[in-house]
Amino acid sequence: GVCLASAALLSGRLGRFFLALLERLRGGPGSGRIASMLGELRTWRADKAFVLRVALLAFLVQSLRVLTHVMVASAMDIELDATRILQLYVLVPVLGVAVVLPISFNGLGVREFVATRLMPEVGIAAETALAMQLVTYLVQVAVSLVGGLVFVVMLLQGRLRLRRESPK
Known part of the structure; x- marks a missing residue:
């Protein structure tokens, strides 16, 4: 389950969907932190070796x-x-x-x-x-x-x- 959720969040399409959803819910509790986390996940997505090392760890x-x-x-x-x-x-x-x-x-x-x-x-x-x-x-x-x-x-x-x- 956790692996699937992580893979989904690392997905560019799903990440954009969540960012768009957060834009609609702007000002909600924690929305800034979630947007920041999704942005970090997008940068990690480019470094597949890093993601693999983290998954193995x-x-x-x-x-x-x-x-x-x-x-x-x-x-x-x-x-x-x-x-x-x-x-x-x-x-x-x-x-x-x-x-x-x-x-x-x-x-x-x-x-x-x-x-x-x-x-x-x-x-x-x-x-x-x-x-x-x-x-x-x-x-x-x-x-x-x-x-x-x-x-x-x-x-x-x-x-x-x-x-x-x-x-x-």
Whole structure:
């Protein structure tokens, strides 16, 4: 779904349609930001190699998220066959989209609620899905904390500099 939406927005014809629609809705909340985003997407469309690299990076990140779920499931003795692992490639990004909704702290509760509704559809019991999501969340927090510590150490050692850009 996300890939199709991105491809559609990168399309010149659809981009022009959205810009024309925004012109009609001029002054609506966020219309300037959306027009700016569509303009950026138009410039990226010309650099197909860049778009491909971004898509591959996004796929890698999602694959690592799925791998985390698979490893947690394995540690919890949850049997996942190849079909269920492929189904996780659909479900895990849906969970990722659900947690960005600004209705809880860091997606806590939202991710677990969505998982307990979706995972039974692929044969993972709701209780198991809940436990799996909580453990996966803790693993992801632990990995993020390690990355944060590495960042701070590199910053303090002077091996990393923060760039300050002027606001647009």
